[in-house]
Amino acid sequence: MKQYILGNEAIIEYQRLDLMSKILDPWTRRYLTALGVTRGWNCLEVGGGNGSVTEWLCQEVGPGGSVTSVDLDTRLIRLVPARNLIVRDADVRTADLPEGPYDLVMCRALLHQIASFAPEVLTKMAAAVRPGGVLFVQEPDFSLAPTTAPEAWAKTWQGLIEWGRTQDVDWLIGRKLPGMVSRLGWGHPEAATDVQHIRGTERGARYFQFFFDMVRDRVVASGCVDAALLERAHRLLDDSDYWTQCWMMTAVWARKAGG
Numbered sequence: 001m002k003q004y005i006l007g008n009e010a011i012i013e014y015q016r017l018d019l020m021s022k023i024l025d026p027w028t029r030r031y032l033t034a035l036g037v038t039r040g041w042n043c044l045e046v047g048g049g050n051g052s053v054t055e056w057l058c059q060e061v062g063p064g065g066s067v068t069s070v071d072l073d074t075r076l077i078r079l080v081p082a083r084n085l086i087v088r089d090a091d092v093r094t095a096d097l098p099e100g101p102y103d104l105v106m107c108r109a110l111l112h113q114i115a116s117f118a119p120e121v122l123t124k125m126a127a128a129v130r131p132g133g134v135l136f137v138q139e140p141d142f143s144l145a146p147t148t149a150p151e152a153w154a155k156t157w158q159g160l161i162e163w164g165r166t167q168d169v170d171w172l173i174g175r176k177l178p179g180m181v182s183r184l185g186w187g188h189p190e191a192a193t194d195v196q197h198i199r200g201t202e203r204g205a206r207y208f209q210f211f212f213d214m215v216r217d218r219v220v221a222s223g224c225v226d227a228a229l230l231e232r233a234h235r236l237l238d239d240s241d242y243w244t245q246c247w248m249m250t251a252v253w254a255r256k257a258g259g
């Protein structure tokens with residue numbers, strides 16, 4: 001029998017990314033709109049995930065433009081119903097990016113997952129931007145989380161951040177991004193950071209419960225977070241009176257000279 005296109009693992013990832021997109025897309029769209037994304041642009045999104053930004057870009061650039069979306073796993077992007085979409089499977093740590101040149105080259109929530117390759121991938125992304133075009137990156141920074149109350153929340157995040165480092169995941173990358181983009185030598189990039197306030201039981205809380213469930217076994221086995229502590233942090237998110245700050249998302253953008 002033919003295998004269903006999305007196995008269980010992909011469906012869970014779809015749900016997680018769907019929640020994440022609902023939280024982050026308004027921020028991302030606001031920046032991209034201000035940067036002038038419009039009809040006829042040719043865009044490259046790296047690490048397109050579930051394709052929510054890809055799909056929005058396809059609508060914004062219209063039939064006269066195009067969006068190329070690259071990911072290690074493109075099953076979800078391929079579900080985007082757009083005729084101006086080009087999908088490419090690639091591990092961007094090792095593969096060349098499509099050459100372009102593009103009006104916009106962007107990524108969101110990718111570089112923190114391939115932290116030691118981030119400067120190299122940024123250099124490849126920058127090379128694909130046309131003169132006068134825009135480079136846009138938006139990545140998380142969880143440095144507030146270990147400073148918030150109660151201790152169960154703060155310590156869980158401290159442990160998660162440590163565990164991330166062992167996986168080449170840098171959950172504090174946001175604050176390093178402006179410097180990384182500056183080192184491309186395009187002059188001064190601009191940067192801004194948004195902070196999400198999470199209330200127990202709401203969407204942001206459910207996203208992190210999902211996330212805790214996904215990583216629990218690996219994180220506990222690593223010894224970075226104790227199972228009981230993680231459970232206490234998980235339960236806090238069931239309380240509608242619990243408010244916390246969790247992630248910040250740092251957006252950095254720069255325009256290539258010329259054009």
Ligand SMILES: C[S@@+](CC[C@H](N)C(=O)[O-])C[C@H]1O[C@@H](n2cnc3c(N)ncnc32)[C@H](O)[C@@H]1O
Binds near residue numbers: 047052072073091110
């Ligand atoms: C946290 S998700 C973010 C997805 C999407 N950009 C968003 O913000 O909703 C990270 C995405 O990067 C992709 N990814 C991770 N490592 C990659 C690599 N080495 N090459 C290409 N894609 C990668 C994953 O498959 C996943 O789709």
